Amino acid sequence: MSSKSSCSFLNSVVKKQIMGVSGLLLCGFVLTHLLGNMTLFIGSDAFNKYSYALTSNPLIYFAEAGLLAIFLVHILMAIKLVIENNAARPVQYYTRKHSGRGSTFASSTMPISGVLTLIFLVIHILGLKFGTHYETEVHGVVMRDIYKTTIEYFQDPLHVLFYIIAVTSLGVHVSHGFWSAFQSLGWNHPKYMPKIKLAATAFGILVSVGFSALAVFCYFQGAK
Amino acid sequence: MGGNSTDTMSLKLKIWRQKNSKDKGGMVDYTLDGVSPDMSFLEMLDVLNTKLITEKGDSIAFDHDCREGICGMCSLMINGQAHGPQANTTTCQLHMRKFKNGDEIVIEPWRAKSFPVVKDLMVDRSAFDKIMAAGGYVNVNTGNAPDGNAILIGQGDAELAMDAAACIGCGACVASCKNASAMLFVSAKVSQLALLPQGQVEAESRALAMVDKMDELGFGNCTNEAECEAQCPKGIKLDNIARMNRGVVKGLFAARK
Known part of the structure; x- marks a missing residue:
C-alpha cells in the first residue's frame, strides 16, 4: 500500500480523471479519423491527397508521438485500475445479479472491448499504414497510393468482417466511456447528463456504423 | 403481524457459513417450511435460527439492529443483489411476500477486501x-x-x-x-x-x-x-x-x- 503522501496526487478520483481525459482525447482522434476517411467516398484522388497532406507535414511526427502518448496513458492506467479493482474483491460472489437499473452491457465489458480495440489497432496499422506501398501521381505530385492499398486490403471478406466486429466493439466502448468521462470529471448535472448520455450513444453508433460503412464500401469498390 | 395471508411457504435456502475470519467457509443448504409471507427477511432467518438451535446446531450469525430500515446494520447479498430484489429497501424491510413458495434463495455476506467476514453473514x-x-x-x-x-x-x-x-x-x-x-x-x-x-x-x-x-x-x-x-x-x-x-x-x- 502506498503511503499517504504519495497517493494524494494519484488517488482513485484522479486516476479515473486521467482515464476520462485521455479517453475524450482519443474520442476526438477517432472522430477526426472518421471524418477524414470520408474522403474515400469521394474517390481515389481525394483520399490520396488527404493522406498526402497529413503525411507530408513535418508536424505529423509530433502529432503521432502525442497520440501514442495518449494511448499509452489510457492503456497503462486501465491495466493499473483493473489490477486494483480485482484486488478489492478477492472472494467472488456465489451468485451475482444486476439490478437492471445501473450496469449496462457497455459498462460491464469495458476491459474486454478495450483489449479488442487494442488488438484491432495493431492489426489495422500493420495492414494499412505499413501495408503494401504503391505510388501514384495526382496533379503532378508523386504520392503514396493509399487508396489502392485500402481497397485491396478490404477485398478479403474476413478483413471486412473483422473490421465490423472491432469497430462495433469500439462503438460500445465509447458509448460508456464518453459520458463516464464527464461523470469522473465531476461534470454531472441533472439538466445536461441525459443529453451527454444520449450524445455518447449517438457517438458510439456513429463510430460503429461509420467505420463499418467504409470497410463495406471498399469491398464493393474493388468488385467494380 | 396477523396479516390475511394464511398460506405459508417452503423455501430452499443456500447460505454462506464461515466459522470465523480465518475459516475458508462454504455454502450450506437448508430447507425451511412454514414461512409466512408477512415475515420480514430477518424474521425468516430468526425462524431458521430457532430451528437450528432446537436441533442443537450453530445458529447463523447476521447483522441487524433497528429493523426499521434506518440503522444501517443489516446487510446480506440476497440472490446476488444487495438487500435483495426490492429497490430502495433494506433487508430488514424486505418481506417474504416478495418470494414464492419453493423458491431457492442464495444468501451471502458483503464481499470486499475491506469488509472481511467475521462469521457467517457478518462482515467487519x-x-x-x-x-x-x-x-x-x-x-x-x-x-x-x-x-x-x-x-x-x-x-x-x-x-x-x-x-x-x-x-x-x-x-x-x-x-x-x-x-x-x-x-x-x-x-x-x-x-x-x-x-x-x-x-x-x-x-x-x-x-x-x-x-x-x-x-x-x-x-x-x-x-x-x-x-x-x-x-x-x-x-x-x-x-x-x-x-x-x-x-x-x-x-x-x-x-x-
Missing part, C-alpha cells in the same frame, strides 16, 4: 468508520445552536444535503459495485457537509482526506456503472460522486493542508 465494516474519522465531520467551532433563520440555506441545497444524509452506511454500494468501490458512501458523506455553510469551510480538504483514506483501506475504483445507485436502499444518487470528484480536484489545488 469498521473501514467506513475509519473513512469518517479521516474527515467526515466539521472541525471549525460553529458555536451554540444558532437562531432558526440566522443562516439562510436555500431549499434546494437543504434538500440535496438531506438526500445525501439519508446514507445509513450499510455498505450496499461496496457490495454491489463490481470493483468493490466505496465512492457512493464517501461521496454521500462528503456531500451532506459540502452543501451546507458549516461544512463548506473544509469541503475540499475533507473530500481529499476521505478519498485518500478510502484508497488506503483497499476499496476499488469507480467505473461509473451506477450499480451502487441502483442497489442503494436509500436511493443515494450518483451526482454525489460527481460533487466529490469536483471537490477532490479543488482540494488538490486549493486545500490549505
Whole structure:
C-alpha cells in the first residue's frame, strides 16, 4: 500500500480523471479519423491527397508521438485500475445479479472491448499504414497510393468482417466511456447528463456504423 | 403481524457459513417450511435460527439492529443483489411476500477486501468508520445552536444535503459495485457537509482526506456503472460522486493542508 503522501496526487478520483481525459482525447482522434476517411467516398484522388497532406507535414511526427502518448496513458492506467479493482474483491460472489437499473452491457465489458480495440489497432496499422506501398501521381505530385492499398486490403471478406466486429466493439466502448468521462470529471448535472448520455450513444453508433460503412464500401469498390 | 395471508411457504435456502475470519467457509443448504409471507427477511432467518438451535446446531450469525430500515446494520447479498430484489429497501424491510413458495434463495455476506467476514453473514465494516474519522465531520467551532433563520440555506441545497444524509452506511454500494468501490458512501458523506455553510469551510480538504483514506483501506475504483445507485436502499444518487470528484480536484489545488 502506498503511503499517504504519495497517493494524494494519484488517488482513485484522479486516476479515473486521467482515464476520462485521455479517453475524450482519443474520442476526438477517432472522430477526426472518421471524418477524414470520408474522403474515400469521394474517390481515389481525394483520399490520396488527404493522406498526402497529413503525411507530408513535418508536424505529423509530433502529432503521432502525442497520440501514442495518449494511448499509452489510457492503456497503462486501465491495466493499473483493473489490477486494483480485482484486488478489492478477492472472494467472488456465489451468485451475482444486476439490478437492471445501473450496469449496462457497455459498462460491464469495458476491459474486454478495450483489449479488442487494442488488438484491432495493431492489426489495422500493420495492414494499412505499413501495408503494401504503391505510388501514384495526382496533379503532378508523386504520392503514396493509399487508396489502392485500402481497397485491396478490404477485398478479403474476413478483413471486412473483422473490421465490423472491432469497430462495433469500439462503438460500445465509447458509448460508456464518453459520458463516464464527464461523470469522473465531476461534470454531472441533472439538466445536461441525459443529453451527454444520449450524445455518447449517438457517438458510439456513429463510430460503429461509420467505420463499418467504409470497410463495406471498399469491398464493393474493388468488385467494380 | 396477523396479516390475511394464511398460506405459508417452503423455501430452499443456500447460505454462506464461515466459522470465523480465518475459516475458508462454504455454502450450506437448508430447507425451511412454514414461512409466512408477512415475515420480514430477518424474521425468516430468526425462524431458521430457532430451528437450528432446537436441533442443537450453530445458529447463523447476521447483522441487524433497528429493523426499521434506518440503522444501517443489516446487510446480506440476497440472490446476488444487495438487500435483495426490492429497490430502495433494506433487508430488514424486505418481506417474504416478495418470494414464492419453493423458491431457492442464495444468501451471502458483503464481499470486499475491506469488509472481511467475521462469521457467517457478518462482515467487519469498521473501514467506513475509519473513512469518517479521516474527515467526515466539521472541525471549525460553529458555536451554540444558532437562531432558526440566522443562516439562510436555500431549499434546494437543504434538500440535496438531506438526500445525501439519508446514507445509513450499510455498505450496499461496496457490495454491489463490481470493483468493490466505496465512492457512493464517501461521496454521500462528503456531500451532506459540502452543501451546507458549516461544512463548506473544509469541503475540499475533507473530500481529499476521505478519498485518500478510502484508497488506503483497499476499496476499488469507480467505473461509473451506477450499480451502487441502483442497489442503494436509500436511493443515494450518483451526482454525489460527481460533487466529490469536483471537490477532490479543488482540494488538490486549493486545500490549505
